Amino acid sequence: MQNSVAPGTASSNVPARPAAKKRKRRAKAITWTIVGVFVFCLAAMGVSAFVAKSAVDTLMSEAKALANDIDDSAKTQSHVDEMVSAASRAHWATAHPIWRATEILPYVGDDLRAVRLLARTADSLVSDVAAPLLDFDLSSIGPTDGALNVDAVAELGKKIEEVAPAAQDAQIRLIADGIDTDNLLGPLQGPVTQVEDVLNQTADVLRRLAVLSPRLPQMLGADTPQNYLVLVQNTAEMRTLGGNPGSMMMLTVDNGRMEITQTASQADVNSGRAESVAPLNPWTEALYTDRVGRYIQDTTMTPDFAQTAYLARAFWSETLGDPGNAVIAIDPVLLSYIMKATGPVELEDGTTLNSNNVVNQLLSKVYERFPLNYGPDIEKQDAFFAAASGSIFGKLTSAQTNLFSLVKQLNKGYEEGRILFASTDAVEAKAVSNTLFNGPLHDASNTENTTLGVFVNDNTEGKLDYYTDMSVAASSNVCSVGDDDDKTYTVEATYNYNLKPEQVAGLPAYVSTGRYFEKGLKSTNLVFYGPVGSTFVSAKLDGADFVPQAGTNDLGRQAVLINFESEPSTTHTLEVTFSAPPGTYGPIDVRTTPMIKDVPVTIDEPSCG
Template identity: 25%
Template sequence: MFSIRNRQLVVTVPLPRLPRSGGIRRWVPWIAAAVLAYVLLGVAVFVFVAWPLLTLRGALSTSRRQVVMAAAIRGDVAPARRTLMDAVSALQQFRGRLVWLSPWQAIPGVSAHLRYVRQVSGLGSEGLGFARSLLDDAEPILAPLSPSGFTMAEPQRREILAAVETQLPALQRRWDELGQFRRRVSAVSIAGISTRLQRLHGEILSRLERADTGVRQGLNFLELGLPLLGYPTPHRFLILLQNNAELRPTGGFIGSYALLTVDAGAVTEFTVDDVYRLDSAAKGKLSVAPPQPLRDFNQTSEWFLRDSNWSPHFPDAARQAIWFFHREGGRGNVDSVVALTPTVAADLLAVVGPLTIDGLEVTAETLTDILESQVGREFAVQGLPLADRKAVMGRLAAELLAAMGRVPDRMQLATALARVLQENLEERQLLIFSNLPDVQRGLSLRRWAGEVQSTAGDYLMVVDANLGSLKTDPWIDRSLEYRLRSQDHAGKPCALAATDCRLVAQTAVTYRNKATLNWKTTRYRTYQRLYVPSGATLVQVTGNQYHVTTNNELGKTVFETFLVIEPGGSATITYAYQLPESVRAYVQRVRYELLVQKQPGTPGTSFRGDFVIGDHQFQREVDLRIDRSITEVLP
């Protein structure tokens, strides 16, 4: 018998009255039949309740999503709307039928699963509503794409960029809502449900996290991208091609440069040239004295564009590059400066696939070797003049742009390019400076500007400049060990609150040169700078080969020296220094914080830290693929 009580379905199964004594075995079949009927009815009801999920699964299938995306990049959002309507209808039907499972919730474990399904299905309805709102916000941007997809004339491009500018606030709100939605899903209790359902819940959270990251990346590029895409006015870039096989402070030696102008998303100018062509024309005319280390250890008598990136603070280096570009005869305005290493080009090749340049197949793995061989010695074999030895880089860049234009799946290409740009900006293989204040502030907020960061706590950054070591840096293994102790003036451990307690740091930098003597690699000659908190006092240095000087720049104290590491050899230089009182007071008042910044252009240098502050001890081991922040709340 069926009845509804308190908005729940109640099933009553009448059983025959059992006899008071004897003959109970006659009723066992009746009891078994009743239990079986109860189970079979439960299975039937479950199938009835779950049937709409098949429709929902079809609406959200990979093949359906591909159809929707293909239509969307042509400006047709109708398939997306139909898909969302199907999904909403199926989920509503499923939620309406959940009441039919109420009679079985007394079975052990069923109650927890029903509670979970009700919560998740409710959040699913909310998520589909969010998707519909996002589609409404994106439609004005997608609509002008019809019917030509990503290939469009200037009026279409300007219409789309104008729509992006208009819709950005709404898209930002959607991202905030997505973050809130993800937190609500994360808060759903999974206690008592099956392991399989727990794994499914984890997969849902992972997908939401990826979606959140994707939306954030997209918004980051959209917010900064409009001016950089040449909207509403054309934007001109000076691109510094830095070779991180010959490391310099902002990523590598500037062997070539490019000029790129973008107008409403279209490239209207793109040239690549050897930096020596520009520098040679200015020789004897500028007479600019180079930084002293370039004079002392590289026999550099004049300063040119190729050495302009001496400051590790990229905004300063970029302004210096613009200054040299114009003084050496470079024409036209420069709105922004981009510095990139071959690592970026290799990552782009991994997206578009191998290219054929001058009969050679260039892949992400062979790019650096082929370029160095062509520029270093093959040009002479081919009979090219010295001034044209880097022309291959221009052909490679042009072919790379053309290959991007040939990728059939434009949405997949855009997603992959966004990922490559994001990763290389975070890993400081790609740096951007803009003369537009709003854009520069946005770059700085996202830490994409290649800045030496200001900190209230502890700080560490090692900066190397390869001076006359050919292309040896890929063969150099670097490691960094940091040791921090709270000590009194007698060198004994102390509590930070003690009057004479201070923080004493020790940084050891180790180099291992795995290179051999050949046309491309040699002994490693580096001018090293160690940036530490302003006001730090050098106590002792061991392992130095040349005199160590102390300077102040970029709001930091800097210890500087020169090192030479022979092929097959190694060297460790260790600095001991006392941190300033301001850092000790900050640690005592707030917490311990150490920002370790990586030098642009370097791979993931290993870092190991050992910290003893008062009675508290902790260790950290990280790689410096990106900047790392180490924090510890002291008891």
């Protein structure tokens, strides 16, 4: 019997196929919509990434060009305009909702977020900080007719006060947002860290300058002449901060015009006294003895420049009168940097000094011309040193001096620890607090940087450090021990005495006196400082265990002194290990005496990531 179909059944099933087709069409539409949105998002991200990358490339290129053309106002403005536009494009390309939505993706989300935050920060820095600052005509500062324009400096100070809060706001926002560099792709970690460092430095410098800006005209003698006691350190006879500061000058600044108004040497003050010229910190005396306060030549043995300045002012005021408003310390290497901006000088005796020969002339040749360590030769040495330093300072405000080049060279000297500054004015002191102007160990904690110190002090009496150099290696186990374990920091210094044996006989008496050590033999005190809160563990000299001759807690750090003697053409290796308690420790930063030659530093500190 055949199956029958109930009436109406067939007709009710007829629309089934069209309904299926509609569902398929709807599914296809949804699918293609999703695909379309996905493709659109991909395209948007691709275009955004391209625009952002292109903008960043332009920004970096224009920034480099700006550094070269900073003294050309027209080119500066052109570069600034391009940088503002590029930073804005980078910000726009990464700020839209599609970009932000992709930040939730695994693997690349953190990186996309970091790029967006950095683009926003760059836009803020360029538009709200750099552009307004560079809109100021820096050439108006001068020098003109031998003086800086004090009124222009005051205007620049006001401009800095206006933009400093924008830099600080950008810094605070980036800190609040937080970028975990350890979670970023390798190629992005370096640029992110670099931008964060630049932002932190920029905000810090502008904050300090904003504090100082009301004082800038007064510091340049706008209302009344300002006097600065300048210590010129002789780095042929090393001290912790640089060298023997036996040559001194009074720098007077009157309405932007600089002049050396008085010079003096160790013979003009009561150096070699029976007692310290002023009370010493007990830890300073324990490590360096009371020589620091009895001899002007030894006031720079301490790494604390505030103490050096205090003692230098006491020596000067005792016999020479008013010690001025502040103390500045420099060295011949810094003078060579300055001369790259000012050009050469010719002294009254016919000697021409330039950036290439000034170090050799001041630290070696002068002792060949005036070799004796007594009588008129000492006076002639001091006079030559003072004349050279005074002539170089005299060119600071000459028409031939390129102000932008000068600032660049002074900054180089600052970073190497060759410029130190201590003021009696509270505002000025606050502006430079916890910076390298205070000395190499200005950090009060280990949080941002774990600073270690290796400092050279000659113990021979002479100028034999002209023939020395040093390199330093530092390491730590901070990433290989538990958070609750003590940390170990090891510092190794390789000290080279490069005088050749055949040169000893011809050494001038002032270079190697032979009074305490036979001629050519060199005695050196190397002083090692550990992290804040550290303790001394051990020391080695040339691979053998060694007991330091002195040790104490100085500036909140354990410090030890090791004395050793060097024959000509010899090398000594000294190793000191410190232990530090559990805590937060930033990257290792090694500070050394600024020697005549650069001190290479190698740091072995595996990442904790």
